[in-house]
Amino acid sequence: MAENAQSIPAVINRAGGPVDAPDSLIDAKIPSPPAPGGRDLLVEVRAVSVNPVDVKVRASGNRAGKDRVLGWDASGIVLAAGDEATLFRPGDEVYYAGSLERSGSYASQQLVDERIVGAKPATLTHAETAALPLTAITAWEALFDKLRLTADTTGTLLVLGAAGGVGSILIQLAKALTGVKVIATASRAESRAWAEHLGADVVVDHTDPDLARSILKIAPGGVDFAFTSQSKGRIPLFTNVLRPFGQIVAIDDERDLDFYALKDKAISWHWEFMFARPRHGWDLEAQHHLLNRVAELIDAGRIRTTLTQTLAPLNATSLREAHALVETGHATGKIVVAESS
Known part of the structure; x- marks a missing residue:
């Protein structure tokens, strides 16, 4: 033109x-x-x-x-x-x-x-x-509209892919506005340091072949809440590390997930999509x-x-x-x- x-x-x-x-x-x-x-x-x-x-x-x-x-x-x-x-x-x-x-x-x-x-x-x-803005809206809706965390909420929150855009602000909001302990996952030394700098209480390597064991050593009774931007292949992990009646919120586009596997522990799955409102x-x-x-x-x-x-x-x-x-x-x-x- x-x-x-x-x-x-x-x-x-x-x-x-x-x-x-x-x-x-x-x-x-x-x-x-x-x-x-x-x-x-x-x-x-x-x-x-x-x-x-x-x-x-x-x-x-x-x-x-x-x-x-x-x-x-x-x-x-x-x-x-x-x-x-x-x-x-x-x-x-x-x-x-x-x-x-x-x-x-x-x-x-x-x-x-x-x-x-x-x-x-x-x-x-x-x-x-x-x-x-996009990541802050996503993180806010995930934490407060989906998981319904409050200033009085305690327990543990598992954040997969914590060094990404959404994880980076979600960790901060969780620590600033709730009482949860944040277990973050990251693989590279740089991303682990970034997650710690933003306030994660513990950072574990999500490429660890025994990731579930590492998480359960930190939260022996199972984690209360989980946030994921990396759902593919993670259902077995969630069924292992979430406590009964735990909750998961996901933002990725993975379609082939075995949600039925979550039923035994009555684990809830939430989708977050910040464009849904507009x-x-x-x-x-x-x-x-x-x-x-x-x-x-x-x-x-x-x-x-x-x-x-x-x-x-x-x-x-x-x-x-x-x-x-x-x-x-x-x-x-x-x-x-x-x-x-």
């Missing part, structure tokens, strides 16, 4: 497949978003982070054959607000994880419903902030409130950003590099792409 006053810079995805394919991520100009209406905000995007969902959607087949703007996590500044917006006004700094059904954050401007937007933590940069229009403002709460915890020094690497500027080259790093499956914390480093 030719550059004109009604266009904005963006990175578009034209075809699925490998990140180094010619049409995977391309610098382009796209039409400017329309003026926001209703409860929408028009946001100037300053930084984004790359999540596994970005990689998954990019790599999948683009059946519609239309250029699409990916990206969900964002931190930026409100440029304009719809006539029904009540939570934010132009000039406010915000952060959010967006919706799968709308154009994404790999653009200089984006429309987003204010009910899934939070006020940016005052003590963080836009890059530090962009690392947080996709189905269900209790949207809950995400606004939880993002504000996370910002308050950040500004109070009780939790910290999970940013580990910043790439700049916000263009196709930087995003390709970020996608390639996330695609390895070995990234610790979060990788952010920002307008400036």
